[in-house]
Amino acid sequence: xxxxxxxxxxxxxxxxxxxxxxxxxxxxxxxxxxxATDADSMRSLGEQRFRANCGxxxxxxxxxxxxxxxxxxxHMRVRATITDEDxxxxxxxxxx
Amino acid sequence: xxxxHQYKKTRSRRSRAFLSRILSLFLLQFFxxxxxxxxxxxxxxxxxxxxxxxxxxxxxxxxGQTVLDTQFNPVLxxxxxxxxxxxxxxxxxxxxxxxxxxxxGGPVNKHLDYLQADYIxxxxxxVTVGRFLTPFGIFNERLYPMxxxxxxxxxxxxxxxxxxxxxxxLRGGFPLNTRANFNYAAYVSVTSIGVxxxxxxxxxxxxxxxxxSGPRLEVGVSWQKVLQDDRKNAVxxxxxxxxxxxxxxxxxxxxxxxxxxxxxxxxxxRLSQAPFWEKAMRRTEVxxxxxxxxxxxxxxxxxxxxxxPAANTWEADFGVNYFLKDGLKAVASYGRQLSxxxxxxxxxxxxxxRFLIPLGREAAx
Numbered sequence: 222x223x224x225x226x227x228x229x230x231x232x233x234x235x236x237x238x239x240x241x242x243x244x245x246x247x248x249x250x251x252x253x254x255x256x257a258t259d260a261d262s263m264r265s266l267g268e269q270r271f272r273a274n275c276g277x278x279x280x281x282x283x284x285x286x287x288x289x290x291x292x293x294x295x296h297m298r299v300r301a302t303i304t305d306e307d308x309x310x311x312x313x314x315x316x317x
Numbered sequence: 318x319x320x321x322h323q324y325k326k327t328r329s330r331r332s333r334a335f336l337s338r339i340l341s342l343f344l345l346q347f348f349x350x351x352x353x354x355x356x357x358x359x360x361x362x363x364x365x366x367x368x369x370x371x372x373x374x375x376x377x378x379x380x381g382q383t384v385l386d387t388q389f390n391p392v393l394x395x396x397x398x399x400x401x402x403x404x405x406x407x408x409x410x411x412x413x414x415x416x417x418x419x420x421x422g423g424p425v426n427k428h429l430d431y432l433q434a435d436y437i438x439x440x441x442x443x444v445t446v447g448r449f450l451t452p453f454g455i456f457n458e459r460l461y462p463m464x465x466x467x468x469x470x471x472x473x474x475x476x477x478x479x480x481x482x483x484x485x486x487l488r489g490g491f492p493l494n495t496r497a498n499f500n501y502a503a504y505v506s507v508t509s510i511g512v513x514x515x516x517x518x519x520x521x522x523x524x525x526x527x528x529x530s531g532p533r534l535e536v537g538v539s540w541q542k543v544l545q546d547d548r549k550n551a552v553x554x555x556x557x558x559x560x561x562x563x564x565x566x567x568x569x570x571x572x573x574x575x576x577x578x579x580x581x582x583x584x585x586x587r588l589s590q591a592p593f594w595e596k597a598m599r600r601t602e603v604x605x606x607x608x609x610x611x612x613x614x615x616x617x618x619x620x621x622x623x624x625x626p627a628a629n630t631w632e633a634d635f636g637v638n639y640f641l642k643d644g645l646k647a648v649a650s651y652g653r654q655l656s657x658x659x660x661x662x663x664x665x666x667x668x669x670x671r672f673l674i675p676l677g678r679e680a681a682x
Contacts, residue, residue: 273528273530273533276533276559276566277459277528277533277535277557277559277566278455278459278460278465278557279464279465280587280640282643282644282671283643283644285673285675286675287362288362288363288364288365288675289365289367289673289675290362291362291363291364291365291396292364292365292366292367292394292396292402293367293369293394293673295364295394295396295402295437296394296402296404298437298443298490299402299404299435299437299443299445299488300458300459301459301490302488302489302490302500302501302502302526303490304440304490304491304492304498305440305491306440306492307498316362
């Protein structure tokens with residue numbers, strides 16, 4: 222058997238496994254998004270993610286109506302491959 | 318000998334079983350149900366259709382030739398349910414030059430940049446079908462719009478491996494840990510269309526990148542193989558960096574292909590830390606870009622038809638952007654191009670505006 226395909230699969234599996242395990246960690250780190258009542262900390266996290274993700278390409282836009290913002294974030298999730306967690310936090314920050 | 322063959326057969330069977338197990342695990346990860354997404358999406362407002370985009374007017378003087386460039390790029394975004402998004406961008410561009418009778422006139426180009434349906438299958442995977450921007454490097458997909466780009470002239474290597482794609486694409490981004498995200502895109506373009514305004518080629522490719530949130534550093538690699546004509550490969554690298562201590566944004570791309578190779582590196586610095594004229598300085602950005610293009614194995618005519626320089630070229634650009642208000646900026650830049658085909662200056666002045674209109678009464682504030 223050729224070692225290259227196995228190596229490629231192993232790397233991909235490593236990434237996905239890492240993603241899976243880290244996602245669990247991330248989920249616990251991001252748990253406040255769905256459960257906590259501390260809106261301030263969510264806003265703070267959201268602002269951090271906003272500056273880290275959106276600032277990669279463009280200057281900070283103004284806040285738009287919540288339903289429009291939700292569409293923009295869905296678009297940016299696809300276009301800029303923003304993660305699910307980051308999208309939710311940024312959306313919270315931009316709409317609250 | 319027989320024993321050896323038996324050993325080889327058993328080993329091959331085991332390898333296949335091992336591979337299929339790995340593949341199953343991989344697929345299970347990616348085709349996991351969208352439980353997390355659905356659960357949390359319900360916490361937010363329902364997305365509504367919007368019409369967004371860019372309008373702009375530029376005056377450029379290239380080698381003494383003045384061009385009035387008017388652009389309108391509407392973007393329509395229609396979310397459907399919790400998992401779908403239909404999106405499209407058109408490009409209308411009028412390039413007017415002085416005619417022999419003294420008046421300005423020229424063609425108005427119409428172009429469909431993309432019309433795609435995105436299905437967000439789960440937090441790891443989005444499936445796109447239709448016409449989409451080819452994810453090669455970062456400029457074509459993310460930095461192209463007038464209101465985003467720091468310098469209005471295109472990078473010299475932009476035409477390499479960025480022909481439109483008509484087909485399907487798998488893409489996504491997910492955290493590897495709390496400090497690093499991984500993103501990927503894999504695509505296949507299945508048609509070769511050469512109709513005016515609707516052009517594409519058959520190709521297959523992919524892009525993978527990492528974003529490190531600590532240093533705000535993004536690096537990635539792109540690959541594409543053309544499935545028609547000479548079936549050549551193209552490889553690219555990209556970088557984005559926004560260091561925390563200073564309001565600086567650095568982007569760079571490198572590409573190597575049969576059509577030509579080259580690189581560009583650009584830094585945009587917001588003068589918000591300047592200790593004088595603070596109000597005006599906060600809105601001002603200075604930009605510099607250096608780039609080089611090396612001719613490939615195609616004729617100079619073919620290169621020019623693709624929008625590439627006809628010869629090895631070096632170019633430096635400097636610019637200033639002033640953000641008048643959100644989405645509206647005045648731009649000015651100067652560039653000097655040096656090549657065996659001729660040296661010239663390029664001046665650009667103009668204004669770029671990004672608009673967003675919620676469609677429907679419910680979406681309005």
